[in-house]
Amino acid sequence: MDKKNRKVIIVGGGIAGCVLALALDKIGMKSEIFEARQIPKDDVGLFHYLSSNAMNVYKVLGIDDKLKDLGHECNGVIHYNEKGNQMARIDEKNSLKDYGIKSIMIKREFLTRVLREEVQSKQIPIHFGKKIQDIINIGKSNVTAYFEDGKSAEGNLLVGCDGVYSKTRRIILPNSPKPFYTKMVFTGGYTQTKITDKELNIIHSNYGKKGFLAYFVIPNSNEVWWWNGVSYPKEETREEMEKLSNEKWQQAMIEMYSEDPPLIQNIIRSNEINFIKYPISDMPSVDKWYKQNVCLIGDAVHATVPANGQGAAMASEDGLMLAKCLRDIEDIEEAFSKFQKLRQKRVEKIVKIGRTAGEGYLITNPIKKWFRNTMLILMLKSPFFGRMKDFFFGYSVEWDKNTNEIQ
Ligand SMILES: Cc1cc2nc3c(=O)[nH]c(=O)nc-3n(C[C@H](O)[C@H](O)[C@H](O)COP(=O)(O)OP(=O)(O)OC[C@H]3O[C@@H](n4cnc5c(N)ncnc54)[C@H](O)[C@@H]3O)c2cc1C
Incomplete structure (x- = not known):
């Protein structure tokens, strides 16, 4: 079957699901989103820090300006000790020059609304009240999702974007570690x-x-x-x-x-x-992110403690990268395998850093606090920190580069 005639079933209409649908639309591949929520509910949640690496995904999708208009530029982080004295800072003032785009802070409701409205403006179907219950015909060209309302949907491949407690993950990888x-x-x-x-x-x-x-x-x-x-x-x-x-x-x-x-x-x-x-x-690392023609992205396969503000960024990078792999690689399973190869190392490193940062929030023992603060200062002031910053914020999916050329 011609790649362009494939239909992708997307389970979950959150950040990963919407980004994937928009990226597939860019390559002319059809998709349909099935979301558990009964209605679009934008007014939930707090706000997101969308770092340059996340914003670079939205730039490829052409929605970065809308998000910038709804958010507030963010120039980095200043860390203070218990006396209110500055310990160290992460400077993002030059992100436009260094990474092509600035980070922003934005209310979650604006991010989800912009993504959903963009999906709807491209006539990509998004169905609400569709909580996935089962998947049959895995590996066949008519992989079928069954929903709790008794209805079903067929596609040539299925992508689980259904968050940290992903039902898709539990169906295709029943022995995978639990959150x-x-x-x-x-x-x-x-x-x-x-x-x-x-x-x-x-x-x-x-x-x-x-x-x-x-x-x-x-x-x-x-x-x-x-x-x-x-x-x-x-x-x-x-x-x-x-x-x-x-x-x-x-x-x-x-x-x-x-x-x-x-x-x-x-x-x-x-x-x-x-x-x-x-x-x-939190979630331990998952060995294999797919089974035949069903794949997982975003929190469904690598949820992270939000301490370094990268969960939405990772979900967005995943969505774009998976579409790129499906664009450039004929065989679906090979495309999934390449996707995992290109993403896993980065994602797991970021998850690990987020976990350590989150644990650091809870420290009350004075000796451990001293150690945490010293490590933070040493790390952020180290000459090597620039490399770490580039790793986080300078990442790009390199949309225009053929996936087969990336090792
Ligand atoms: C307090 C907090 C603050 C955060 N701050 C930041 C931040 O500043 N920056 C940042 O980058 N990240 C942040 N994150 C992380 C970020 O919110 C997540 O990593 C991101 O939303 C993951 O996107 P996703 O699409 O994979 O999953 P989700 O956003 O969880 O979307 C999953 C979707 O699937 C749907 N669904 C679930 N089950 C089913 C089912 N059975 N059938 C069909 N649909 C289903 C859900 O309703 C939902 O719409 C934060 C997280 C938290 C909790």
């Missing part, structure tokens, strides 16, 4: 508090006495976007967490940051504060 709860909850939200003496367009990341908190001041406003990662041993679902009283949560945070600089306390004490709470899952 696990990290005993950490990310909370965060938007608040109003006047911060005048801090650099704008930069993430301020504070390693306090008992806990971590980062914030981003929205230029020309009193709006502050903030988040933290806190120890929370009891495993609960997002829905259960959302039911916890905000007042009690705020009280616990006030206590946790009571010995930190007043600015941190002000953020938490603000009357207009709201808390969104995410229990964080």
Whole structure:
């Protein structure tokens, strides 16, 4: 069958699913998205840091300007110790020159809305209320997805973009390692508090006495976007967490940051504060990312702790890279194998760094804190850090280069 006549079933209409559909459209390959949510729900979640490497994916898809207009430029991160003194910084001021595009901070609702509207504007079908239940005819040209509503859909290949608890993964790789709860909850939200003496367009990341908190001041406003990662041993679902009283949560945070600089306390004490709470899952590495003509991308195969803000970026890079492999390689399984070869090393390194950074948020022991801070300073000030920065932000899928030429 001519590659262009293939139809791809995409399970999950999140970031990876939408990016993949848009990239397939670019190469003239048909796809259809099947999303579990009953309706498009953009007003959920917090905000994303979209680093240059993520923005370079959106540039290929032609949506970078829309995202830039809806977001705020981000020039890097400043790390502070518990006294509020600067320890080190990651400077992204020259990203336009170095990596061709600037990083941004953007509300998740804008990112998902832009992606979905772009999918819809290309007439790519996106069906809601389609929770995948089973897949049959794996390896045959009519691979078939069954949904909980009793309906089914056929395609020549299927890609699971259904997130960290991926049903597609459980169907095709039943023995693959399972995600696990990290005993950490990310909370965060938007608040109003006047911060005048801090650099704008930069993430301020504070390693306090008992806990971590980062914030981003929205230029020309009193709006502050903030988040933290806190120890929370009891495993609960997002829905259960959302039911916890905000007042009690705020009280616990006030206590946790009571010995930190007043600015941190002000953020938490603000009357207009709201808390969104995410229990964080991690996942051991998966050996094989596909089975015959069914493949996994994004969080479905390599979920990461959000401490280095790369989950959406990785999902987006995956979507573009998989479309490129399908464009350049005739055999579907070979294309999947090449995709995994080109992605796995990078993704696993980033997942590992994110895991270490996340663990660092929870340290309260003074000796361990000293060690963490020293390592952070040494790493960020090391002459080799430039290489690490390039690895994260300078990555490109090299859309125009034939996949067969990349080893
Ligand atoms: C608190 C927090 C902050 C974060 N901050 C950042 C950040 O700043 N920068 C960054 O790059 N990343 C960040 N991330 C990570 C990022 O959100 C994820 O890595 C990214 O969303 C992964 O995209 P995905 O499409 O693979 O999965 P998801 O976004 O989880 O999408 C999966 C989709 O599949 C659907 N689905 C699930 N099950 C089924 C099923 N059975 N059938 C059909 N559909 C199904 C879901 O409804 C969903 O729409 C953060 C994550 C968290 C939790």
